[in-house]
Amino acid sequence: MPPEDVRATLPDQAPPALLLQGLWRRFGQKIAVAGIDLTVPAGSFYGLVGPNGAGKTTTLSMATGLLQPDFGTVLVHGRDLWADPVGVKAVLGVLPDGVRLFDRLTGAQLITYAGLLHGLDRETTAARTADLLAALDLAADAQTLVVDYSAGMTKKVALACALVHAPRLLVLDEPFEAVDPVSAANIRDILASYVASGGTVIVSSHVMDLVQRMCDHVAVIAGGHVLAAGTVDEVRGDASLEDRFVELVGGRVGGEGLAWLRTSSD
Amino acid sequence: MVAHLVRLKLTLLRNGLRRSAWQIVGLAVAALYGLVVLGLVFAGLVGTSVTRPDLLPTVTVLLGSVLVLAWALVPLLAFGVDATVDPARFVLFPIPRRALVTGLAIGALVGVPGVVTTLVALTVAGVWWRDPLAVVAGLVGSVLGVLTCIVASRTTTTLMSTLLAKRRFREILAVLVVLPFILLGPVLSQAHRLDVGAGTLDRVVLVLGWSPLGAAWAVPAAVTDGDPLGALARLAVALVTVLVLAIVWDRGLAHSAVNPPHEQGSSKAHGLGWFGRLPASPLGAVTARCLTYWVRDPRYAMSIVFIPVFPLIMWVVAPDSQVLLLVGPVTAFFLGWSISQDVSFDGTAFWTHVAAPLRGWTDRLGRVLAVTVLGLPAVLVFAVVPTVATGHGGDLPAVLGLSIGVFLTALGVASVASALVVMPVQKVGENPFGSRQGGSTAAVTSQLAGWAATFGLVLPTIGLAVVAVQQGSAVLGGLALLVGVALGVTFLVVGVRIGGRALERRQTALLSRLVSFP
Structure with a gap:
């Protein structure tokens, strides 16, 4: 949904914690992010889900000042990140993946x-x-x-x-990867109380269940585009987030594919 | 399977070249270098075979032995040597080990060192053209010799990666192995002072010819000498060498396939170290982090270990001569320039600086301060001690001026350079016997440009210092000190400012490059 609609539904007119407008990023021949608009309301626990190679990490890198976008703007609490990187980075907390x-x-x-x-x-x-x-x-x-x-x-x-x-805005790329269940629960508690006290968290994850339980907002990204965004209930409708995700992203292959893989065949 | 592995190697080479133009330049430079070496060896061997056939046994055995020794030892110290086809990557494939071993051995010949070695070996066989039987024996010997080279290098690599599981030990060993090699050249250059008669050399060659290093290369000489038994015996030594090495390699491979290198033990450090001692500010933090790394990161620690090596070399080569006055300035240059790869050494951890609200100049100055704390005392010691010890105390101001000037200027230029160019380097904690491929020519180019810039900026001080020392002028010496320090401080301040601005502009581009490195 376009950003204006989200802003209209906000309870007050405070700027969103993170506003991405028309972000593009190309690596060589490959367009990793193709015009992403995203509004993360202040005080939300925002999940970013998408298949492998969807552009999640690239988007989050551009949103946190680690990667220069080719086009587009990043507003953190209304301040332009790429116009004043040093000033805006002070209110950002970042956990990148793969570094x-x-x-x-x-x-x-x-x-x-x-x-x-x-x-x-x-x-x-x-x-x-x-x-x-x-x-x-x-x-x-x-x-x-x-x-x-x-x-x-x-x-x-x-x-x-x-x-x-x-920080006022916490951006976490795959924070639960390789973390044991007890530590993951502790981290979820820390993040939940941080959100309850007015902070904003964005997490990317592959684990739909986790996002559905933990986050109040979610955006589905695939192929460098936002396919759906909003509150978790809006995005998933009647189905589970996982089913809705598969439906949005597509790519399910029928079970008949690897017939030779049946061990009984020889 | 063998063909597959060789094709894999060729594909890796081609894809590497497609990745970046620098790879092509790198290959071209390596090929050119190989061609020059080959040309020299070829000319030397052919010349010897025409004019002094009596020297051939000595020359061929020595050359061959050096070749085998080099192949066996280079994997220990050259961090960038080709290991694109790492046996560890084949662990999960059901490839018979015999096929894997053969394929990897043949695959090792693909590449500049392999090709050059093969051609040299063929030339070594060809020099026996006066005696067809010796040529045949030479060909057999050369094939065995090349095999020994490859299998020896693979055996070293495999054994080392299997044996050295403990990180700290590996790091120390990597340093220790390099030292004798650095000293080898100077020591050899002094060897003529020892009374080495032709008899000694002949005895050395005789022993080498029976040893695993030289047996393969000594076969044709025995044939021309009319000593078929000796030839056969040396052939046997060579064969056994290859077999034993192959078995050791094979066993090592089998062992490492199911016991991959595994970190043992963990390191502890108490308290906050430098973080607790330096001012609690971003600048203090960067300085403290760099100081910690100078000690704890083997790549930096290596530079510290090498600080005394250069003076030692100078002392061995030219004791009590005026050349020793250069110890201070040259040490100063290498210490100052040592931060030119700082961002590359950070690797992707550099994101911490990009994500923090950190000014570019803070990053630059912190790194400069860290190396100054460690390096300036060393520079002063190496400027003062050799100068005074060789009785050139009067030249001290000029030498000091030049040393300090070079140190500060190199720091300034390096601060700009490391904000502009990053290159693939050995990652911290990576197996020092592993490899980094690519980018080495970009590294060389940017390094050379930096060296030239530093030299150009220091030129006024060099001029003053040289004239001061030549004329023994105290006035000019004092002037050199003044100019050296003043220009050095200026270039450092300018370098940190320009480098800081460049870093703020380019830090995300640098980070993208660092992330893209394999």
Whole structure:
């Protein structure tokens, strides 16, 4: 749906936490994102779903200042990200997917580094680092080099880095990948209370169930376009989000495809 | 299967070339280099065979032994050497190991080093044209020799990646292995001082000719000497060498297929380190992070280890000469220039800086401060100690001026360079025996441009310092110190500012490049 409609349905006239308008991005011959418009209301828990290669990561990278769009604007709480990157990045918390961390630092050092880069003072950084390590069950590994962390622990410490400066908008690309169920539940609680206190969260995920349970808004992206966007109930209608997603994206193949794969055939 | 693997190698090469123009340039440069080496070897061998056939046994065995040794040891230290077809990637395919081993061995010949080695080996066989039987023996020997080269290099690689599971150990070993190689050249250059008679050389060649390194290459010489038994015996040594190496490689491959390299143990560090000591600001944080990396990241730690190597080389080559005055400036250059690949070394972790509300100059200055804390004392020591120790105390101001000037200028130029160009480098924590392919020519080009720029900017100081030392003029020496420091500070400030602005403009492009690297 066009952005104007969403804005009209908002309870107040405060600018949305994130407004993407006409984002395009091309890599060589491949157009990864082809004109994406998206409105993320302030205080929402927004899910971004789409098949592999749909342009989720590219969109989120452009929305967080990690990737320059070819065309289009990104407004974070009404401020143009690409016109004032340094000013706007201060209110953004980012967890990108598929990139490394400064993993020769210990967990505590890495979170401290993120805090100090965002201009926090020493006491605040130290206190928040300790809180985050405890909340994410990393306190025992605070002095271990991040390079020796497991995949799930690395995700968690990256999440801590995204949270340490108390951003107004949190953009998380695949935050639950490789995270164990207990930690995932803890992270969901942290994010839910953050949203309840007025923060805005955007998560991308492959797991429809999770998005349906956790998020209040959702956008379905495929082939660099937004196929549907709105509240979870609006998008899924009567069906489950998973069924609606498959219906929107298509690409289901009949079960007769790999007849030779039946083990009974020989 | 063998044909498949060779075709795979060719496809990888072609697709690599399609990826970027730099790959083509890189291949062209490598081919040119190989051609020059080949031309020299060819001319030398043919010349020897025409004019001094009596030297042929010595020359061929030495050349062949060096070739085998190089193939066996290069995988240990060259981070960028070709390993595009990593046996670990075939673990999941049901390929018989024998076929895999054969295919990988033949595939290793595809590429500039393989082709050059083969052609050199053929030339080595061809030089026995006076005696057809020796040519035949030479061909057999050369084939065995090339096989030894390839199997030896694969054995080294496989053994190393299997044995060295512990990260820290691997990192230290990588450093230790390189040191003797760096020192090899200078030591050899001094070898003429030792009294090496022709007799010694002959004995060395005799031993080499019976050793696994040189046996294959010594076969034709034995044939021309009319020593068929000796020829057969050397052939046997060569055959056994290839077989033993192949078995070790095969076993190693079998072992690593089911026991992939696995990190053992984990490293701990207490407290916040530099983060707790430096001011709590973005600038302090960047500096603290870089300082931590200078110690903990093997790629940086390697530069620290190498700081004393250059003076050592100079001292070995030219003890108590005026050349030692250059130790300070040259160390200064390498230390200052060492941050030119900083963003490449960060790799995709650089996103942390892009996502933070960080000014470009803060990023630049933090990196400069970190290397200054470590490097400036070293530069001062290496400028003062050799100068005073060789009795050139009067030249100290000029040497100091040049050293400091070069250090600060190189820092300034490197600050701009690393904001403009990123290149694929060994990732932190990656197996040092693994490889990075591509981009090496882009690296070389940008490095050369940076070196030229630094040299050009330092030229006034160089001129003053050289004249001051030549004329023994204290006034000019003082002037060199003044000009060196003043120009150095200026270029550093300008470099950090320009580099900072360039970084703010280009940081997302740099990050995209870094993400796109394999």
